[in-house]
Amino acid sequence: MPNKKKPSSLSRRQFIKGVSTGVAGTIATTKLARALPIEKLEKAAPPEGHLPLELKVNGKPYQLYVEPQTTLVEVLRNELQLTGTKVSCNHGECGACTVLLDGKAVYSCHILALDAQGKSVTTIEGLLNGEELHPIQKAFIKKDGYQCGFCTPGQIMSTQALLLKNPNPTKEEILDGLSGNLCRCGAYPKIIESVEEAAKVK
Amino acid sequence: MNIIGKREPRVDALGKVTGAAKFADDYNMPHQLYAAVKYAEFPHAEIVSVDTAKAAALSGVQAVLTAKDVPGSNRFGLGGDIRILADDRTRYLGDVVAVVAAESRALAAQAIDLIEVTYKELPAVFHPEEALKEDAPKIHEQGNEIVHHKLRRGNVEQGFAEADFILEHRFTTQAIEHSYIEPEAALAYPDEQDGFVVIGSLQNFYTSHKAIAAALDLPLSKVQIIQSTMGGSFGGKDESATMLAARAALLAQKTGRPVKMLNSREDSIRQSYKRHPYILYYKWGCRYDGSITAMELKAIADGGAYVSMSPFVTWRSVVQATGPYHCPNVKTDLYAAFTNNNFTGAMRGFGSPQVNFAIESMMDELAEQVGKSPLAVRLLNGFETGSVTATGQRLNHEVSLKHALLEAASASYYGKKWAENRLTKNKSNPIRKGIGISCAYRGVSLGAEGVDAASAVVYIQPDGSVNVSSGIIDMGQGAQTAMSQIVAEVLGINLNRLRFLQPDSGRVADSGPTVASRGTIMGGGAAKIAAENVRAVMEKTLREMTEQEQADFLFENEEIFLKKGNGKGKRVAGFDEVVARCYAKGRPLFASGVRHIAETNWDEETGQGDAYFTYVYGANVAEVEVDTETGRVDVTKFYSVHDVGRAINRSMVEGQIYGGVAMGMGYGIMEEFIQEEGQAKTLNFDEYYIPTALDVPYMKAIILENPDAKGPFGAKSIGEPALEMAAPAIANAIFNATGKRILNLPANLEEVLLGKKLRRKTPRASVSCKIGPL
Ligand code: FES
Ligand code: FES
Numbered sequence: 010m011p012n013k014k015k016p017s018s019l020s021r022r023q024f025i026k027g028v029s030t031g032v033a034g035t036i037a038t039t040k041l042a043r044a045l046p047i048e049k050l051e052k053a054a055p056p057e058g059h060l061p062l063e064l065k066v067n068g069k070p071y072q073l074y075v076e077p078q079t080t081l082v083e084v085l086r087n088e089l090q091l092t093g094t095k096v097s098c099n100h101g102e103c104g105a106c107t108v109l110l111d112g113k114a115v116y117s118c119h120i121l122a123l124d125a126q127g128k129s130v131t132t133i134e135g136l137l138n139g140e141e142l143h144p145i146q147k148a149f150i151k152k153d154g155y156q157c158g159f160c161t162p163g164q165i166m167s168t169q170a171l172l173l174k175n176p177n178p179t180k181e182e183i184l185d186g187l188s189g190n191l192c193r194c195g196a197y198p199k200i201i202e203s204v205e206e207a208a209k210v211k
Numbered sequence: 212m213n214i215i216g217k218r219e220p221r222v223d224a225l226g227k228v229t230g231a232a233k234f235a236d237d238y239n240m241p242h243q244l245y246a247a248v249k250y251a252e253f254p255h256a257e258i259v260s261v262d263t264a265k266a267a268a269l270s271g272v273q274a275v276l277t278a279k280d281v282p283g284s285n286r287f288g289l290g291g292d293i294r295i296l297a298d299d300r301t302r303y304l305g306d307v308v309a310v311v312a313a314e315s316r317a318l319a320a321q322a323i324d325l326i327e328v329t330y331k332e333l334p335a336v337f338h339p340e341e342a343l344k345e346d347a348p349k350i351h352e353q354g355n356e357i358v359h360h361k362l363r364r365g366n367v368e369q370g371f372a373e374a375d376f377i378l379e380h381r382f383t384t385q386a387i388e389h390s391y392i393e394p395e396a397a398l399a400y401p402d403e404q405d406g407f408v409v410i411g412s413l414q415n416f417y418t419s420h421k422a423i424a425a426a427l428d429l430p431l432s433k434v435q436i437i438q439s440t441m442g443g444s445f446g447g448k449d450e451s452a453t454m455l456a457a458r459a460a461l462l463a464q465k466t467g468r469p470v471k472m473l474n475s476r477e478d479s480i481r482q483s484y485k486r487h488p489y490i491l492y493y494k495w496g497c498r499y500d501g502s503i504t505a506m507e508l509k510a511i512a513d514g515g516a517y518v519s520m521s522p523f524v525t526w527r528s529v530v531q532a533t534g535p536y537h538c539p540n541v542k543t544d545l546y547a548a549f550t551n552n553n554f555t556g557a558m559r560g561f562g563s564p565q566v567n568f569a570i571e572s573m574m575d576e577l578a579e580q581v582g583k584s585p586l587a588v589r590l591l592n593g594f595e596t597g598s599v600t601a602t603g604q605r606l607n608h609e610v611s612l613k614h615a616l617l618e619a620a621s622a623s624y625y626g627k628k629w630a631e632n633r634l635t636k637n638k639s640n641p642i643r644k645g646i647g648i649s650c651a652y653r654g655v656s657l658g659a660e661g662v663d664a665a666s667a668v669v670y671i672q673p674d675g676s677v678n679v680s681s682g683i684i685d686m687g688q689g690a691q692t693a694m695s696q697i698v699a700e701v702l703g704i705n706l707n708r709l710r711f712l713q714p715d716s717g718r719v720a721d722s723g724p725t726v727a728s729r730g731t732i733m734g735g736g737a738a739k740i741a742a743e744n745v746r747a748v749m750e751k752t753l754r755e756m757t758e759q760e761q762a763d764f765l766f767e768n769e770e771i772f773l774k775k776g777n778g779k780g781k782r783v784a785g786f787d788e789v790v791a792r793c794y795a796k797g798r799p800l801f802a803s804g805v806r807h808i809a810e811t812n813w814d815e816e817t818g819q820g821d822a823y824f825t826y827v828y829g830a831n832v833a834e835v836e837v838d839t840e841t842g843r844v845d846v847t848k849f850y851s852v853h854d855v856g857r858a859i860n861r862s863m864v865e866g867q868i869y870g871g872v873a874m875g876m877g878y879g880i881m882e883e884f885i886q887e888e889g890q891a892k893t894l895n896f897d898e899y900y901i902p903t904a905l906d907v908p909y910m911k912a913i914i915l916e917n918p919d920a921k922g923p924f925g926a927k928s929i930g931e932p933a934l935e936m937a938a939p940a941i942a943n944a945i946f947n948a949t950g951k952r953i954l955n956l957p958a959n960l961e962e963v964l965l966g967k968k969l970r971r972k973t974p975r976a977s978v979s980c981k982i983g984p985l
Contacts, residue, residue, distance in 0.1 A: 095392075095393070098895050099475060162230045165228065187904045190903075190904070192392070197904045
């Protein structure tokens with residue numbers, strides 16, 4: 010029975026089942042060949058004009074061939090189907106595409122995939138610990154730190170980068186740390202509260 | 212009440228913080244094609260011929276379409292004039308002449324370059340006042356006047372004759388880009404039975420549905436629209452998103468394959484409609500006591516290339532153009548004109564931010580002229596319960612305007628600061644402080660603009676879990692959560708029993724557009740009726756269970772109690788038990804609800820009538836620091852008071868207020884969509900600035916609740932009111948700080964310093980980047 014459960018006891022279990030069903034879950038196959046596991050990839054000849062790229066994403070190693078002009082976010086969204094990272098300006102201006110590269114926040118639309126060679130990338134999908142939400146994610150839910158949610162993965166990743174570097178930021182430091190992430194819904198006050206909350210519980 | 216008014220977390224929270232929420236561009240299918248567009252090369256030109264042969268011959272290109280290839284209706288929109296693909300002419304530079312579907316995005320882009328279009332250039336017009344002149348080039352056959360709304364009340368000549376003095380100003384407001392952070396995207400694909408499915412980011416998917424089906428020449432039943440999670444809209448994902456979705460659908464129909472169409476930010480800004488820029492002429496007859504004897508108002512809106520929502524936007528302006536103030540003699544004329552600029556349409560506020568800027572600036576001027584405080588003149592002239600508006604409508608509900616003004620003033624120490632700032636004006640410090648006040652009233656929902664009805668469905672599953680859906684779209688404002696809370700309240704159950712299903716065109720009846728801050732009052736109203744309908748079935752079963760034919764029941768905390776009669780207050784059963792009984796008796800618990808309000812009327816000739824079925828009231832106070840050497844305005848504090856009728860979810864109401872203030876502040880001091888000769892100069896966020904976390908002031912949201920008989924549990928609106936009076940509060944604060952009256956928005960450096968806008972001839976700025984690539 011679904012009743013009697015506190016609304017705050019948010020588990021990822023029920024909802025995750027719905028995520029990859031139906032049309033929504035099918036993946037774009039046009040370029041999939043390039044995201045094969047390492048063994049298979051070695052046998053396949055690199056497509057013309059492509060270069061090998063090795064990187065770790067959310068702890069998992071990947072080896073693929075990419076064109077030199079491919080950006081990191083293109084690899085994440087199109088090759089690895091990690092669509093939690095969003096693109097809004099594709100121009101290094103809005104922060105929707107923020108991910109961590111070796112623990113630092115970067116605009117993944119504004120960095121070439123090849124520049125992530127050998128590095129470790131963390132995306133919003135990598136914050137979950139099994140079924141358990143990350144404290145920052147819990148804080149954003151508790152403080153209602155979003156409206157439409159499109160900028161949210163970027164806001165959360167910037168928060169993660171900030172708190173890794175500075176676990177007890179002042180309000181000014183929070184504002185500064187998140188000033189590269191636009192939110193047109195204007196959820197800023199509640200985003201800041203969410204960061205403060207996350208810093209408190211961490 | 213158990214759930215109404217609480218700070219419940221959003222029902223769609225998990226997906227949004229984990230990245231699992233699926234926005235339109237997150238949907239992909241095997242074998243999907245990618246689409247690209249060929250833009251108009253002149254803002255106004257006749258299309259002589261389009262040669263697509265080379266593009267079509269490129270290997271990997273699956274279809275190239277022009278207007279000739281559209282099987283059904285190529286035109287849609289309120290005026291029936293928006294072209295999915297430009298046919299006879301191009302009318303603005305965002306017009307699309309041809310579309311391509313290819314195996315990759317790069318190939319599609321390559322094919323676009325191979326399309327050759329021959330044009331005959333036509334004279335263009337970019338200024339609405341120019342466009343209304345006799346000899347202006349005609350953009351559409353019917354001429355350039357889109358609409359002329361009038362309002363006539365009393366006798367203005369007589370009113371001016373009775374005045375002690377005349378106050379007169381010309382104001383201008385700028386075009387604004389919605390800047391929803393999610394750009395438009397759609398995935399269209401053929402279904403199993405010669406129909407089509409479109410998954411898209413569509414604000415008003417019922418209108419999109421009609422336009423797309425008409426374009427494909429298919430009945431509505433064969434085209435299914437699925438609403439994806441929306442990354443903001445603010446009024447913006449109506450026709451712009453429909454154009455994109457229709458183009459994707461046409462390509463899917465032509466190729467028989469899934470087609471993805473995604474706007475880059477530059478595409479989005481180039482194609483999409485904007486907030487109407489206005490030119491406003493305000494003339495008031497005033498008395499030395501601060502009262503107003505007459506108002507003569509004229510405004511011209513730039514409608515751009517197509518009709519879009521211009522008639523409705525300007526209609527709201529004409530209704531609200533006098534503000535919430537008494538005036539016996541009013542003459543208002545509101546025009547919208549075609550130009551070869553981007554067309555303009557719905558945007559949060561919808562015709563009120565422009566007039567509010569003028570009205571509230573005038574009110575401040577009036578205070579200055581008669582030597583009273585801006586708060587005092589507002590209290591003197593403002594509406595009260597029973598007041599009659601300029602349209603002749605008597606306000607019979609609780610008119611909380613003065614309450615809101617006083618709350619805003621006391622929370623901010625307005626009176627004291629206003630007086631202090633005036634005294635310190637001549638000090639040597641270039642940084643001057645100012646405080647400004649504004650207020651407004653707003654007609655709720657569509658009003659006499661159109662049919663006002665919305666639908667919702669509630670389905671209690673056999674295990675007691677509940678699905679809710681409605682034709683009102685959640686664009687991020689939290690409509691799903693608000694409607695879920697309403698249903699949970701009616702059924703006396705916990706919110707976690709509920710799951711909101713995204714609406715699609717086959718699931719819920721046409722609910723009209725999610726605009727005009729009508730989500731809660733209309734969608735919530737429909738959800739309440741649907742829940743009551745399903746509860747009525749449960750009550751029938753309960754009467755049988757208790758063997759009391761007249762019994763009434765209380766649904767609370769997942770249980771049902773007797774409300775009156777024998778054994779009043781006694782527990783009858785648990786919610787699940789009653790659900791099980793209903794199903795055992797062959798009574799499935801499924802119901803729909805329709806909320807329809809038709810208590811408005813309007814006389815187009817005189818502008819008289821009951822324009823809206825109810826109104827909301829609010830007041831804002833802004834505090835600023837102005838650097839008088841550079842013209843830079845820093846908004847430091849903001850107080851925003853709104854009577855929302857009833858807050859269904861406090862946290863979300865605050866969220867709406869904060870977001871509205873941020874957007875209103877952008878409108879007031881930073882944002883401007885700039886076009887030169889029809890060419891957009893602000894195509895991405897490096898040139899079009901929207902407020903960041905560092906720009907927004909400290910904000911205080913104050914919620915007043917005077918439940919309204921028309922709303923579910925008394926709830927009215929907040930989305931647009933939150934934005935519509937922010938800019939004039941800031942402009943008035945600048946006046947308080949500097950003594951300079953802002954007549955043109957935005958109040959950016961040159962406006963504050965020079966009182967005029969400098970022409971910009973800048974090329975695209977280079978990329979500035981806060982978080983660098985290492
Ligand atoms: S999408 Fe990367 S910064 Fe905007
Ligand atoms: S929550 Fe919508 S853009 Fe930030």
